[in-house]
Amino acid sequence: MVSKRNKIPSRNTDRRRICAWEIIAIYAITDDLLTAIGHKDDIQCEMSDAEIITTALIAAIFFSGNHSKACAYMKDHKLVARMLEKSRFNRRLHRLSMLINDLFHQIGMILKETSDYTEYLLDSFPVPMCDPSGSPLAYGGKPSYSAGLTIFGSFMSN
Numbered sequence: 001m002v003s004k005r006n007k008i009p010s011r012n013t014d015r016r017r018i019c020a021w022e023i024i025a026i027y028a029i030t031d032d033l034l035t036a037i038g039h040k041d042d043i044q045c046e047m048s049d050a051e052i053i054t055t056a057l058i059a060a061i062f063f064s065g066n067h068s069k070a071c072a073y074m075k076d077h078k079l080v081a082r083m084l085e086k087s088r089f090n091r092r093l094h095r096l097s098m099l100i101n102d103l104f105h106q107i108g109m110i111l112k113e114t115s116d117y118t119e120y121l122l123d124s125f126p127v128p129m130c131d132p133s134g135s136p137l138a139y140g141g142k143p144s145y146s147a148g149l150t151i152f153g154s155f156m157s158n
Helices: 011-036 047-061 067-076 084-095 097-112
Strands: 120-128 147-156
Touching: 011 047, 011 067, 011 097, 047 067, 047 097, 067 084, 084 097
Parallel strands: none
Antiparallel strands: 120 147
């Protein structure tokens, strides 16, 4: 029988603490990369591009790609000063897709220059997403799928 004194702390409480530090690190790196390439945010934006990209990365890493949960987490834990509504967040994220693609390639180049690995593979693939427009019955009882998100990956081998 294990006494309460020797009980291991819950992984959920530890994960929240680790998650906060990881989020701060992801934001700092993203913001530094955007500054290094000379990217300027629009003056009228309520949320910076670095915050948008960070929230999208947090959704992918911790919330299985669920942007709504990531936005709620960032807002509830006061990691973002002013979180956008779901629709505006998605529009901003889609507007930043080419910038995110450029950052991905720049990170790949940095890894290539600083690494001793001899073989590299940079790859991307579309992820099918259900098209919410219309009734599934309009498609002959089957929902329509489209490539709504692209995943990028970098693999290295010696």
